[in-house]
Amino acid sequence: MSDVAQTADGGAISTSVPSFSIWHPGLVAAVFWFLTAAITWGLPDVIPWGSQGLFAAMTAVGGGVLVALALTIHHLGALGRRIAYWGPWFIAVGVWFLVWEYTTAKTGWLPKPFFSPPHGLLQVYVVDWSRLLICIGYSLRLWGIGFFSGITVGFALGVALGWSARFNYWGMPVLKLIGPVPATAWIPATFYFFPTTFHASIFLVALSCGIPVAILTAAGVSQVNRAFYDVARTLGANERFLVLKVAVPAALNHVFVGLFMGLYYSFAVLVVAEMLGAKYGLGWYIAFQSAYSAYANVYATIVIMAILCSGLVKLLFVARDRLLVWQEKGLI
Amino acid sequence: MTALVKEAAVQRALSLDIRSVSHHYDIAGVRFEVLDDISLSLEPGEFVALLGPSGCGKSTLLRLAAGLERPRTGTLLEDNTEIEAPDPSRLLVFQDPTLFPWRTVRKNVATGLEARGLLPEKAHRIDEALSLVRLEDFANAYPRQLSGGMAQRVALARALVNDPGLLLLDEPFGKLDSLTRLSLQTEFLKLWQNAGFTALLVTHDVEEALLLAGRVVVLSDRPARILAEFKVPLDYPRHRDDPDFIRLRRDILHRLGVQNV
Numbered sequence: 001m002s003d004v005a006q007t008a009d010g011g012a013i014s015t016s017v018p019s020f021s022i023w024h025p026g027l028v029a030a031v032f033w034f035l036t037a038a039i040t041w042g043l044p045d046v047i048p049w050g051s052q053g054l055f056a057a058m059t060a061v062g063g064g065v066l067v068a069l070a071l072t073i074h075h076l077g078a079l080g081r082r083i084a085y086w087g088p089w090f091i092a093v094g095v096w097f098l099v100w101e102y103t104t105a106k107t108g109w110l111p112k113p114f115f116s117p118p119h120g121l122l123q124v125y126v127v128d129w130s131r132l133l134i135c136i137g138y139s140l141r142l143w144g145i146g147f148f149s150g151i152t153v154g155f156a157l158g159v160a161l162g163w164s165a166r167f168n169y170w171g172m173p174v175l176k177l178i179g180p181v182p183a184t185a186w187i188p189a190t191f192y193f194f195p196t197t198f199h200a201s202i203f204l205v206a207l208s209c210g211i212p213v214a215i216l217t218a219a220g221v222s223q224v225n226r227a228f229y230d231v232a233r234t235l236g237a238n239e240r241f242l243v244l245k246v247a248v249p250a251a252l253n254h255v256f257v258g259l260f261m262g263l264y265y266s267f268a269v270l271v272v273a274e275m276l277g278a279k280y281g282l283g284w285y286i287a288f289q290s291a292y293s294a295y296a297n298v299y300a301t302i303v304i305m306a307i308l309c310s311g312l313v314k315l316l317f318v319a320r321d322r323l324l325v326w327q328e329k330g331l332i
Numbered sequence: 333m334t335a336l337v338k339e340a341a342v343q344r345a346l347s348l349d350i351r352s353v354s355h356h357y358d359i360a361g362v363r364f365e366v367l368d369d370i371s372l373s374l375e376p377g378e379f380v381a382l383l384g385p386s387g388c389g390k391s392t393l394l395r396l397a398a399g400l401e402r403p404r405t406g407t408l409l410e411d412n413t414e415i416e417a418p419d420p421s422r423l424l425v426f427q428d429p430t431l432f433p434w435r436t437v438r439k440n441v442a443t444g445l446e447a448r449g450l451l452p453e454k455a456h457r458i459d460e461a462l463s464l465v466r467l468e469d470f471a472n473a474y475p476r477q478l479s480g481g482m483a484q485r486v487a488l489a490r491a492l493v494n495d496p497g498l499l500l501l502d503e504p505f506g507k508l509d510s511l512t513r514l515s516l517q518t519e520f521l522k523l524w525q526n527a528g529f530t531a532l533l534v535t536h537d538v539e540e541a542l543l544l545a546g547r548v549v550v551l552s553d554r555p556a557r558i559l560a561e562f563k564v565p566l567d568y569p570r571h572r573d574d575p576d577f578i579r580l581r582r583d584i585l586h587r588l589g590v591q592n593v
Contacts, residue, residue, distance in 0.1 A: 227430045234398050235444035235494065236420040245446075249434040326434045326474045 025087030026070030032094025033063035040101055040119060046108035049296075051126050055119035059097060066090060116296035124300035131285070136304065138280040139270065142198070146205025147266050151259060154210030158217025158258070162251065163243055172218070179215055183208035183269045187276065201273035208269040209262030213255065220254025221247045253327070256320045263316060267309050345376035345530045346411050346421060346497030348397060353406030355392055356555075365555035366392045367403075372549060372558065376497075379524060379531045381541035383584065384551030390534040393556070394500045397532065398424040410498065420444055422498035423491040427506045429483035431475040437486050438462070438471040444494040454493075461493040464523065481512035485519075492523065499524075501533040505540065517543055521568060538584050542577055543570050550587050560587045 041056035073080040097118055103109045105117035125132065160167045161175070183204050194200040224247050232246050248255075274283025282301055289297035355367040366389040374380050382390050395401050397408055399418040408415045410422060423444075431440050441458050445451045462468045465485035475483060484504060491499060504520075505513040521544055524531055535541050541548045548562045562584060566576055 225430075227426065227428065228432060230395075230398075230400055230424070231426070231430050231432075232443065232447065233400065233418040234420070234422075234424050235447050235490070236418075237443075237447040241447045245443075246432070249432070252434070324434075326436075327476070 021074055023070045023073040023084060023087065025084070025091060026066045026073065029087065029090035029094050030063045030066035030070065032091060032098055033059050033066060036094060036097040036101055037063060039098070039106060043106045045105045045117075047112055049105055049117055049120040049123055051119045051123040052105075054126070055122050058122075063094075113293045113295050116299055120296040121300040121303065124297050128297065132301070132304065135280050135282050135285045135301075136308070138278070138284075139274065139282045140308075142201055142274065142281060143205060143266060143270050146202045146270070147209050147263070149202070150206030150208070150210035150266070151213045151262060153206065154213030154258070154262070155217050155255065157210070158214040158255070159221055159243065159248065159251075161214065161218035162221025163247060168218070168222075175211070175214060175218075179211045183211075183265065184272050187272075191277075197277040201270075201276075201278065204269050204273045205266050208265040209259075212261040212265065213258040216254045216258030216261070217251060220251025223254070224250040252323060256316075256324070259316060259320075260313070263313060267305075271305075344497055345528050347376045348372075348374040348422075348498055348530060348532065349407075349409040349412070350393070350397070351407050351409065353393070353396065353403045353408060354555075355389070355396065355401075355403050355405075367396075368555040368557045370406075370556065370558060374498075374530050374532060376530055377528050378547065379533070379545045380547045380549060381533045381535055381545035382549050382551060383535060383538060383541045383588070384556060385553050385588070386536055388551050388554050389556035390551060391502050394424060394502050394532070394534055397498075397500055398422060400424075420448060420494045421496060422500060423494060423496040424500045424502065425487055425491050425504045427503040429475070429480075429487040431478075431483055431486055431490075433475045436472050436474055437467060437478070440475070440486055441489045441493050443490060457493050461489040464492065465489045465519070479512075481508050481516060484508060484516065488520070488523070492527065495527075496529055498530045498532070501531065503535055504533075506535070506537075513540075518569070520544070525568070538581050538588075539572060542566075542580055542584075543572075548580075548584060550584060560584075 037056045037060035040052060040059065045052060069080075069083060073084055076083070101117050101119075104115050105119065157171070157175075161171050162168070186204065186207065187200075190200040190203050191197065194203060228246050228250060229242055232242055237246070271283035271286070274281035275287040278284040282305055286298050286301050289295075289301070350370055350372040353367055353370045354365075357364045357366060370393060372380075382393065384390050392401075396403050397415065399415045399422075402416070410419075415422075431437075432443065435443070438458060439446075441461055442451060442455075445454050445457070459468065459471075462471055465488055467482060467485055467489065470478065470482065470486075475486070478486065487504070505516055508516060517540060524544075531545075533541070533545060542564055546564055548564060550559045550562070551557065552559050562580060564570075564580060566574065570577060572578075
């Protein structure tokens with residue numbers, strides 16, 4: 001009897017009120033976000049960190065948005081489906097905030113100064129945002145000049161190495177010898193050769209990304225199917241056309257592998273270069289704050305770096321997908 | 333289409349003279365004789381098929397005629413001028429279409445004009461060449477999106493847009509399925525009849541040679557020598573069940589050492 005009643009109920013729900021369907025992961029996530037807000041606001045810090053109220057308010061607003069999404073997400077179409085895909089991550093982040101907040105600020109199990117609660121990082125941004133902004137600007141300037149000059153020279157060198165047998169004969173052994181040496185090993189020499197530490201740092205960043213780009217461009221150009229050159233030559237192509245319109249596009253896939261490698265190397269070298277004799281920059285900021293055991297500032301800076309670096313990687317992916325539309329999805 | 337045919341007719345068909353050409357390759361210190369004293373003349377507008385077993389050196393002869401390589405001995409002349417380097421007046425169509433995968437169909441066809449800086453004044457010829465091979469709807473497709481037959485038609489358009497006086501064809505239908513091959517052979521025959529270029533076709537397919545060429549030159553196994561020449565005095569379109577066709581096929585196969593067919 002009860003079975004019949006249940007199936008009748010179930011049928012009624014599924015047919016007459018489909019618009020009240022709820023996105024359950026959203027609700028579960030909201031619970032953890034609200035819990036985080038509650039303990040951040042309700043329990044006292046073992047040692048005051050500041051920005052307690054602001055973080056509680058932010059997580060509470062986050063929880064509120066998640067509740068709203070849980071009720072409306074099925075009406076949001078494609079956007080809703082994209083948000084729903086990340087549901088488990090919203091839960092995970094809520095749990096992470098809760099555990100992080102509780103074990104650091106509220107109980108002191110993970111003690112100051114080595115650990116910082118989330119609102120400790122928030123406090124860094126609130127207090128030191130102007131200096132951090134300047135550091136971001138300096139870092140991006142150094143990285144931008146170094147990276148773009150490095151890949152330009154590396155690309156030109158790579159094309160020459162892959163194209164000209166004579167250039168390859170003299171250039172490749174040198175490149176193979178220098179290539180594996182970490183760019184940072186050149187620091188003592190560069191500080192002697194360049195007039196300022198800024199110039200030396202640009203050189204180090206350029207070197208770190210230029211070498212993989214040069215090696216992979218050379219490999220790409222030298223591996224181009226010879227038949228493409230035959231076809232182009234019979235069609236009347238001169239050497240310039242063969243290089244720019246055949247060799248380079250055919251090697252572009254390799255070039256992008258080099259660019260991705262160079263991008264990662266350039267981040268590593270950037271931070272090290274800034275730790276030496278710079279006046280501003282994210283690397284300098286980390287070194288400076290570490291000296292004062294201000295680890296909250298260090299963590300806050302690492303978060304900024306993570307976002308900046310992954311953003312640049314994402315940009316490179318977009319550029320690659322635009323330039324390589326002609327092929328099926330690559331392997332990188 | 334008519335415009336292309338008209339303009340192409342203005343482009344003079346070229347003669348090709350192959351005079352006592354021998355060639356060999358050195359591979360890992362071993363000398364491979366490829367061509368042995370080949371002499372052959374093509375009149376302007378003639379369609380000649382080179383027939384021989386696989387790997388006999390037919391493709392090498394075409395590479396020499398295209399100017400991609402120089403012969404070890406002997407000379408090759410185009411309209412009585414020695415062939416020393418590739419030139420768009422004589423074009424090579426390969427067994428593989430060898431389209432540039434990073435260029436759209438239109439840009440592939442445009443390659444020759446672009447390389448010679450003729451693109452501004454001759455851009456309209458690209459559309460004409462595409463419609464000639466019935467691919468105008470695929471102008472913006474990339475090569476990976478094409479079937480084998482379509483890709484080979486693009487390769488033909490890429491050659492024809494340059495109004496070659498001499499077309500060198502290296503088994504251009506060899507990798508196609510049999511139905512596509514038949515229709516492309518017919519299409520190509522029409523192109524040749526309309527545009528009037530000189531054609532040198534390398535093939536190992538006796539029927540293909542007899543369907544298309546006015547003269548069939550039979551080559552030996554490597555190193556290639558000329559074994560025999562057959563005139564094909566049949567009118568187009570030719571039919572495989574024509575008694576003369578069958579007789580010629582039997583004679584040629586016999587010359588190639590295949591009996592009882």
